[in-house]
Amino acid sequence: MKAINDFLARVGFDPSDAPRYLVLLRRGAFIGVILYWCLSSDPRYNLHLNLISFLAAIVWCYLDGAFDRGRWLSAIVEGITLHLIAVATSNLLILALGNPLETPR
Numbered sequence: 081m082k083a084i085n086d087f088l089a090r091v092g093f094d095p096s097d098a099p100r101y102l103v104l105l106r107r108g109a110f111i112g113v114i115l116y117w118c119l120s121s122d123p124r125y126n127l128h129l130n131l132i133s134f135l136a137a138i139v140w141c142y143l144d145g146a147f148d149r150g151r152w153l154s155a156i157v158e159g160i161t162l163h164l165i166a167v168a169t170s171n172l173l174i175l176a177l178g179n180p181l182e183t184p185r
Contacts, residue, residue: 103146108162111137112169119170121181130167137162 085095111133118129138159148154 100146104158104162105165107137107140107146108165109169111162111166112173115166115170116173116177116180119180130163133166134159134163137166 138155141158142155145158
């Protein structure tokens with residue numbers, strides 16, 4: 081375990097930040113599940129849904145960020161990361177559970 085911690089310290093990862101990363105992953109998974117549930121067959125609706133979830137992620141990070149609070153620049157960076165995790169989670173749910181928009185044949 082010491083070798084792993086030494087390697088992580090060399091690449092710039094502080095083990096004391098692990099709970100913050102887990103908070104970010106949990107929040108991204110939460111938004112991803114909501115994106116999966118709200119899918120539509122209309123591409124414009126899905127684009128608006130992604131825009132709204134991106135803006136919500138930025139505001140959430142500004143008000144209660146995992147790494148910093150009350151600073152717009154760090155909220156934007158964290159919000160982009162949060163939104164990318166959410167989209168990846170939504171895509172993984174589509175792969176695992178199938179596309180909810182497809183009709184069975």
